[in-house]
Amino acid sequence: xxxxxxxxxxxxxxxxxxxxxxxxxxxxxxxxxxxxxxxxxxxxxxxxxxxxxxxxxxxxxxxxxxxxxxxxxxxxxxxxxxxxxxxxxxxxxxxxxxxxxxxxxxxxxxxxxxxxxxxxxxxxxxxxxxxxxxxxxxxxxxxxxxxxxxxxxxxxxxxxxxxxxxxxxxxxxxxxxxxxxxxxxxxxxxxxxxxxxxxxxxxxxxxxxxxxxxx
Numbered sequence: 001x002x003x004x005x006x007x008x009x010x011x012x013x014x015x016x017x018x019x020x021x022x023x024x025x026x027x028x029x030x031x032x033x034x035x036x037x038x039x040x041x042x043x044x045x046x047x048x049x050x051x052x053x054x055x056x057x058x059x060x061x062x063x064x065x066x067x068x069x070x071x072x073x074x075x076x077x078x079x080x081x082x083x084x085x086x087x088x089x090x091x092x093x094x095x096x097x098x099x100x101x102x103x104x105x106x107x108x109x110x111x112x113x114x115x116x117x118x119x120x121x122x123x124x125x126x127x128x129x130x131x132x133x134x135x136x137x138x139x140x141x142x143x144x145x146x147x148x149x150x151x152x153x154x155x156x157x158x159x160x161x162x163x164x165x166x167x168x169x170x171x172x173x174x175x176x177x178x179x180x181x182x183x184x185x186x187x188x189x190x191x192x193x194x195x196x197x198x199x200x201x202x203x204x205x206x207x208x209x210x211x212x213x214x215x
Contacts, residue, residue, distance in 0.1 A: 007105040010039035011098075011132065013082075013091065017056040018199065019069045020177060020191050022170045029167035030110050030135050031075055038075045039110075041066050045082040045089045055178055057204045059083055068194040092124035095131040107132040110165065113139035116150055126158045134162040139169055181205035 012027045019041075027039040043062050057065070063080060070076035081097070082089040091109070098107060109132040111119075116136040119125055128134075134154075136147065147164065154160040172190055181187060182205055187196055199205065 008036045010036045010108045013042045017174045022172045040079050042079045065195045069192045090123045092127040099131045110135045129158040129160040135165040137165045178205045
């Protein structure tokens with residue numbers, strides 16, 4: 001009998017505070033371009049670079065917003081692994097745990113251009129590279145040569161398998177959306193309707209002025 005076919009699973013990590021269309025388009029692009037079986041959304045529990053978040057949603061709210069955002073997409077799944085941990089959350093630890101649990105799976109970790117450029121500052125980048133393929137999204141305003149040079153260095157330094165992920169560049173961030181919400185600006189079309197309704201119904205990111213759910 002031949003070997004069982006290996007699964008190809010994308011990992012879309014982040015605080016998702018809130019999840020927005022940029023995250024979803026990035027995940028869908030990875031699914032299509034790299035023939036993935038599924039893309040696993042992995043909300044971070046307590047990332048070391050965002051321990052000072054004071055204007056964000058609770059862990060439970062972030063988890064529910066991701067669930068609402070990906071509902072109806074059969075190749076998107078939600079994993080609360082990092083939410084269940086105590087202490088800081090590190091990508092290297094998560095990937096080691098996933099590979100131990102699922103040795104028949106190849107993981108494709110999706111990152112943005114900014115994360116690619118700062119990858120050397122991550123905890124145990126060599127462990128990350130041993131346990132996944134990196135998919136780096138291109139970004140307008142960043143010269144392709146700069147990304148190619150960074151990818152070359154990561155291959156040499158850590159033995160990384162890394163590929164460019166072609167995706168539309170959408171100028172949106174969770175930080176920007178939280179600020180807009182507090183200012184009373186509309187988030188419509190930047191987040192899925194179900195997430196927008198949930199934010200309004202639960203008063204998340206509210207400022208001094210109450211904002212209706214359909215704003």
